[in-house]
Structures are given as structure tokens and as C-alpha cells.
Amino acid sequence: MKSIRTLKEKKDTAILLIHCPDRQGILATVTEFLNRNNGNIIYLDQHVDRQEMTFYMRVEWELEGFTIPRDKIGDYFATLIAVPLEMTWKLFFSEEVQRMALFVSEMPHCLFDILSRYTAGEWDVEIPLVVSNHRRLEPVAQRFNIPFHHFPLTPENKAAQEAAELELLAAQRIDFVVLARYMQILSPAFISRYPNRIINIHHSFLPAFAGARPYHAAHQRGVKIIGATSHYVNGELDAGPIIEQDVTRCSHVDTVENLVRKGRDLEKIVLSQAVFKHLQHKVLVYRNRTVVFN
Amino acid sequence: MKSIRTLKEKKDTAILLIHCPDRQGILATVTEFLNRNNGNIIYLDQHVDRQEMTFYMRVEWELEGFTIPRDKIGDYFATLIAVPLEMTWKLFFSEEVQRMALFVSEMPHCLFDILSRYTAGEWDVEIPLVVSNHRRLEPVAQRFNIPFHHFPLTPENKAAQEAAELELLAAQRIDFVVLARYMQILSPAFISRYPNRIINIHHSFLPAFAGARPYHAAHQRGVKIIGATSHYVNGELDAGPIIEQDVTRCSHVDTVENLVRKGRDLEKIVLSQAVFKHLQHKVLVYRNRTVVFN
Amino acid sequence: MKSIRTLKEKKDTAILLIHCPDRQGILATVTEFLNRNNGNIIYLDQHVDRQEMTFYMRVEWELEGFTIPRDKIGDYFATLIAVPLEMTWKLFFSEEVQRMALFVSEMPHCLFDILSRYTAGEWDVEIPLVVSNHRRLEPVAQRFNIPFHHFPLTPENKAAQEAAELELLAAQRIDFVVLARYMQILSPAFISRYPNRIINIHHSFLPAFAGARPYHAAHQRGVKIIGATSHYVNGELDAGPIIEQDVTRCSHVDTVENLVRKGRDLEKIVLSQAVFKHLQHKVLVYRNRTVVFN
């Protein structure tokens, strides 16, 4: 598509995501470190889980004027702050545009929603490829000018196909994977290559109705509200850390088909909201739960 | 409490709740029967489940001017309409004020909400008694002038105490029972005496987190939304027909204690909304699901 | 786009939308008329506004086996039922696929959402054209293979351009118009050609923040919830009959830019839900309000 994409000019910033055992003075130490080196903080959010005695933080500051060179920030921070305070941390730079792979099967609504946002410039991301076990959505990817890779799957070829997919992702320097209604279960081997970097959308309000055919199960149970859940994929089916959930009302007049239709709108919005949070480095995973900064 | 209760003057009406196999002309047959006998319909709602091929209906009409005497309506309707059309039906009269028993344990928020509505005249109901396995809420019942009956429970005395409770309910001509955070499991024998006439509030978005300590489980799972569910009690724990559900957002900043606090507001509103629907004869149970008319 | 569109096979049905002064027996009369002529009713919903003493109804039945020929149904119904009962009514046939015109300006999110649903086969509709006062979204329309018509507007040429637009709509036999973030005010002359057949999306929870820049106004007022409203366009700005509304939470941390971003998701879903209701002939306008059947 001839691009209508015009991203907002963004500032050149660094982002730290941190968690560590809580103790007095962590916040003062980190902010003082940034201030002393002339880092203008433009975002700071922190949370203390007092039950777990764990401190969580996301801080973002402008690199312009910051006295520590970009390629040394990690070293300095590790030595001066992170090691003494036993921190687990990640450092990101806003200029590094992330690369996302999309996995789909036959339902197009999440794919359309993501490619529309991408094309409209809502997200600062690259999408170098769409992977599918079917050919049905190839025309969608083509018209948004995204290369489409078909990996048909059988029980026999699954290991080989996943290996080929991983090779493709590596060659394309993919940072994270979005399962946009991808109706296959990834192997533990695949998942372990992208820990907390594969985002799935499940079409129910988890943990209710995990597994197959959740709308049928919801109809059968007679619930008055249905939902959708986006989560990171871990080794256990539909049990990874939840990033975002949303719900909508239903009633006795809704057939399964109606629930599927209402659910589509939930699924695409919930998935896209989770992807947007991930893109902003605002999701921190700890003990199978997420801290999602504002 | 000196009464501030002033119920709206209500019309003298009859209400039919019907379900039957769907076929052509049911609606016309019923409405024609009422019209022919000069019944002014003031409420009509119907639903056809086309998968189950089942017809559901709630119709309410004024008794003033209706040519069939009140005490013969059931007979006439059965003979002329219900038997030929294989209907399951119930007939209610608005002048018959229902009698509700409240079962509580130690948490007062649902009890306060129900007794406040009762005292304020929001509901047209009688509440002749509160039953509890604890004494803690006795002062609440007393100050609303509702007789409080204490049935302490042990594994040994449970059968005998339930028998005594049933006797009390029968003596008080109780129509239905509301479990307002009653933390005991009723025996199948007890439940079978009030089929689809015992309303419970469960402090989760069922079927997620059935059973004990749902807020702890929700916190552990890291959900982003919590809920509450009111349902009729059947023999299976937290598995009866759902009447009403509602939810509210939570996040990583919410401790279990916060979830409990937020949940209290959900629980009391969801339970009271379910009771209100039941009082209006707007809930029809079919195959462990409910039709809840508007 | 190579089509991935596969619409569900639909039944050949007729749909009546009715409103009239309430009186005894309307429902029986209509359903009996359909039953007597062997019409299998597959949808019926009705509502009585007892304050206005007005009866509203939507009924849908299968044409297969119906004894009145399709092209005589209107005549028969008018003569036998509608005239005696003083009904205002419309008759639709499911086989008549409606034709929708899309008007846009520069924001693509609603356009993408609608064209995605169209392409995915969610809606049974034809979209023969996109009209815009800008060229920015031309590539979007092109890639979905929808003819794009550019009508640049100035205060001087507005009347002439609107006349040209109306001519185009007439030539294309357009049934209704969707303003998908079209940032121009249509003239009364234009609106009068499509009464209750122009659907707009306003980016606020009307009647709050009518007019320009509602997100700025919402931010200024410090609201804790923002919304979006789809409505039929009448002569008065943002004051037409409301079809659908939805809201989402915001807080002090949300900048105007955040509100705009959150609002986009609301706007596209609310507009599409309103269009879907309209497509199903489930919206009935009466005294600047809507009855929206389930």
C-alpha cells in the first residue's frame, strides 16, 4: 500500500525496566544516578509489592545531554547500581525499532486490525513477515505489502516446520512474535527461544474456558459476560502471564454465533492493546504475573 | 427501625412464565387468549432458542376487567392453552408479596445492602427472618427489626440443624432463600426443597475461581479484571444457573486485600440485582441456564 | 484485494419494522396474519412505550412457503393490517443487499475498520464508493479496491460539490451514508435526502462535548471516563438520534494525545456496531430517539 504512514517524531530516549528485592533508597539511587549525569527523566513509574518485598520500576530519560555515552550506559548502570542492588534489568533505546512477526491461521480480524494500525502509523514497529499454516490470509498480507510465508503443518512435519520458522525469524532479526488467532500450539522448544516475547490472544476471560471452543463452552454455561485475554505464551496452554483482558455483556438471546461475532471485536482490541504496551516496554513479567505500567 | 418504607402503589396483575417446544402461532394464541378475555397486557417479552427449538415467554396483564376470575385463570389456561401446546408454566399474582429468608455468616456488606433496600421500599418483599451460623451479624438484623435465628454448625449437627432450619422456613411460608455471603455448603436434601429458589453470590467471575478463596486465586493468576456471580444453587458447587454477573478492573497494584474490598461492592450490587429480577418473576431456568427478561 | 470474502448463506426472508399507537391485539393481529399465510417467523421483538402509548415491532419471516407473493406483501399488509391500525411501517427483503457510501477526511482508523469487516465478509453490504474532501486516504480505498472520489471543499464550492456528491450517490443507488470521521458539516439540503440514513461517529459521550475538539474539552474538564457516540444525522449538530455509545476509563495520567489514541478504538467499534445494527434493519427512529432491537 502506498504509505499513509507518518509516525510522530520521537525523542531519542533510553528506557530501563527493573525489578529487585525492595530496600530503602532504590528510587533515590536510580533517579540520582540519572540526574547526576544530566538525564532528563520524562517517564517514571514504580511499584512495590510489599508481600513479595519486590521493587519494580520503569524509567525513561532523554539521551540528549546525558553525559554517559549510549553504548556505555549498560555497563555503568550494572556496575554502579544494578549489581549492588541485586537488580534484574533491561535497557532499551527508543531509536531501536522493534521487529514483530505475525502468526495467523484463517481468521482475519486480528490481522486486519494490526496491519491497519501499522499502516496508519499508530505503532512504531516493523513487521517484516506474516507466517501461517494456511493460505487463506495471504491476500491480506500481500495487499498490505507484508511478505507471507506458508508453513503447512501436519503432525509429522511439525518439528521440521518449526525449525524452519525459527530460522526465518532469526534471519529477519525478529524481536517478538504475535499470535493473531494462530490456531496451533507451539512446541516448548519454540517457546523457549522467545521467553515472554510471544503474545497470544485467547478468546475467553481466562482462566475461564481455557482450551478449545471457549464460546461454545461459555454458551453452554450460560454466562452473562464474555471476554478475551492476551498473554505471554509459556509452556502451559493458556496459562502464561496475562497482559490485558476485556469483557462485554451477553444474554440468553445470544447464540454461539453471536458470541463469536461480539468476541471478534474484543479479541482484536485486547490483542492490539497488549502489543502496544509491549512495544512501549511497559510490561514486566515476574512469577507468571505482569506489571503493566501506565 | 421506624419505617421510611413507602412502596409505590402497584397495579393488580397476573404474570405468566412459560416455556414450551417452539411451533407456529404460540405468541398469537397466548395474546389472543388474553385479549379475548379483556386482559390488558402491560408487559410482554418472548424469546425463541432456535437451536433448542424452545419458546420462552413472560406476559403480565391487568386483572381489573379480566373476565376470568383470578382463582380460575390457572385452570382455564392449562386446559385451553398449556396442555395442547405442551407448555411448562407458572402463574403469579402481583398482590402476593413474596417471603424471603436471608442466610448470612460473618460478612455484613450484602446483608446491609439488602436490608437497606428493603427498608427504603426499593423492593416489594417480606423478610421475616435472618438465619446465621454465627452471632456476629445479629445486631445488624436487630436494628432493622428482622428476627435473627442462630444455628451454629458442626459436622456432627449439620443434618439436624438443616432440618430445623427447613422447619422454620416452612413455618414462615418462605418462598425463596438468599445466601448473602453464607459460608456453608447446603446439603442436597436442603437444596431439593427450594429448587431454583435459592440465590447465592459467588465472589468470582464464574466459572473462573469456583470454590474457596477466589480473590487469592485471582491475585495468584494475575488477572486484570475481577468479578462476581449470582446464581441459583443446584447440587453442584458454584455450578448452578447464572442470573447476573459483573466485573471491575484491577491491576498489579492491587493486593488481595484490595481485591476483597473492590469485590465487596460488586458482590452486593450483583446479588441485589439478581434478587430484584427474581422478585419480578423475570428469571426462567432451562437446562442449567437462565432466560432473564428485561 | 483478492477476495477472502465468504458470506454465510442466508435465508430468503422479509422484515417488517412497525410503529403505531398502542392498542389491544396488535401483536396477535400481526403474528396471526403471518401464521395464516404460512410465514415461519424467525425473529420477533416488540416494545411498548407506555408513556407515549406507542407500539414498536420488528418481525422477520421466511419467504419460502409464504403464500403471499413477494411483490404483493406490501399491498396486502397495508390494506389488511397497517391502515386499520394506523401503522407506520417499512418492509425489507434480506436478498436486497444494501449499498453504502463512505465519507472520510484524513483519519484512517474507522475507514480501515469498516473496509476490513467488509473484506472479511462480516457484513452483507456493498460499498461502491468512498468520498473524501482530502486525498490522504485514497491509497487505503484503492488497496481495498473501492473507487475513491475526491471532492475538495471550500466555502465557495460547497453547494456545488454537495450537489455533485448527491448525483454520484443517486447514480450509484446508495441506500445509506456512513461518515467515518468526515470532518465537514453536511448542509440541511444534503441531509434531507437521506433522512435517518446518514450515520455519524462523534468522538465524545454525547451530549457531553458536542462540537469541535471534544478530547481537548474532556481533558480540560478532568473527566474520568471518555466515550464515543454513533447517531443519525439530522439538521442540528451532534443532536441526532443516538444509535450506540461506549466508554472507556481515563485518569490524570492521560494527556490529550492519550485520549485521542484511546478514543480511536472506541470510535471505530461504536461506529461499526451502529452500522451493523442499521444493516440488519434493527434501528427504528421515533421522536429523535431510537429503538434498537436485539
Place this chain on the structure above:
Amino acid sequence: MKSIRTLKEKKDTAILLIHCPDRQGILATVTEFLNRNNGNIIYLDQHVDRQEMTFYMRVEWELEGFTIPRDKIGDYFATLIAVPLEMTWKLFFSEEVQRMALFVSEMPHCLFDILSRYTAGEWDVEIPLVVSNHRRLEPVAQRFNIPFHHFPLTPENKAAQEAAELELLAAQRIDFVVLARYMQILSPAFISRYPNRIINIHHSFLPAFAGARPYHAAHQRGVKIIGATSHYVNGELDAGPIIEQDVTRCSHVDTVENLVRKGRDLEKIVLSQAVFKHLQHKVLVYRNRTVVFN
């Protein structure tokens, strides 16, 4: 009522609410000040409005072990931190239980909800009095053992009665006032005595339907969602800083009476949530908007 009130044992803490022009290092300065004096921070939340260049903060720390004596904290903080950084600030101590006055007229639902929470020990507050311009709710206050003061109002006696009310509030050392559906407009003179310390509940989603009879107006406009808004009272009707809002769906089937009934549940929950936030010193007013900390 014989008390069932058992408040959780609470820690002895100090709370600072701060806003000031944003600049580098504020957060570090404040947290370092607390850490240096051995203050164990148990809550910290901050927000920077980058458009207004204003910094907002709520911090709470344990007094046990804090090296500055309680009665000198204000002095020290002012001299060492607040004056140099041009801060506006307030200091609170958790041991100082706030005293709340309730103003009501004839509708009991908000009064019941607040007194129920008070009696159940949900809130750490004292309620020494209920004021009303009617006698209708006197029995409610009596049964919760709260002194009831009747101030009948006429246009002629309003100034005198307000003066008497203010005298009563002063004598009772009232910290803040809650208008729990109080249907009188307070004079500017009254309001100026409790700036941002009078909380009102308005029965609409403000700014829509300010003023009288909002449910009638909502019905007339045909909205699909109704709401309630709690806000601080300032001199302008229904225009003060918003603390909390919530909404619920409605439809064409809802009469004005239904809207009133649904609205009651919204009103009482929204008002109580606002009061709870205020009690925790989590609401900060700035330029007619609120920062509401989590």
C-alpha cells in the same frame, strides 16, 4: 447499633501530598530526605504533567523509627525541601481520624450505603452528625446511632440556617462534608469554608445533564448509557473537580423510573468510592481537575 465495627489495626504513618513546578531531582530529593531520616516508605506515587510542567506526589512512611519528631516534620520539610522547591503541600497523620458530616434530603440510598460501610468498619472515619432539610431520614440516622440535625429551609431563612449549620460543623470539628443526595444548593459563603472538602454526587455523567432532573433529560435525549459523578463542590453548579465517575447501559426499554432505579446503584457506589479516596488523602486538586492516586 451494637457495634460490629472492627477496624484493621493500622500503622502509624505520615502522608505528604505535594505539587510544585517540575524540575530535575524532586523525587530524589524527597525520597532521600525520608531515607536519611530513617523513614520507611510504604507508599509512593508521583505524576508529572508535562504540559503544565507540574509535579504531583503522594508519599507515606512509617513514623516508627523516623528520626524527626512528629510535631516537627512540617517545619523541617518546609524549610529543607518545600520552600526551596516552591512546593504546595499538605501533611497528614494516619492516627488522626477524620470527622465527616453527612447532608441528606429525602432519598436514603446513599445514606444507607455510607452508614453501612461505617458500621461495618470499612472506613476509618468518624461521623458525628447527619444534617437534613427534611425529617424523612431521621429514623435511618437514629438507628445507626448518628445524631440527626434538622434545618428546614426556606428562601428567607437560608442564610441564617447555613450560619447555624456552619457553627455546628465547627463545634464538631468537622473535616469534610459529604452531600449524599442533598437537594439544596449551598451558598458560596458556605462552600468557601470547606474548599475542596465538600463532596457531592450528581446523578449524571457530567458534564452531560448538569442541573435538575438529569434522568428525565437523559431519557429525552435517548442516550444508551447513564452515569453518576462525584466531585468537589466549588462555586459553580455541578462544575467542581471530578473525583470519580461510573456508567451503566440503558436502552429504549428503560423508562425514566428505570433510569432512576439503575442510577441509584451507580450513585451510591460512585459517592462511596470518592469518599474512600478522600479519606485516604489520595485526591489532589489542581486547576479544577483532580489527581487521584492509586
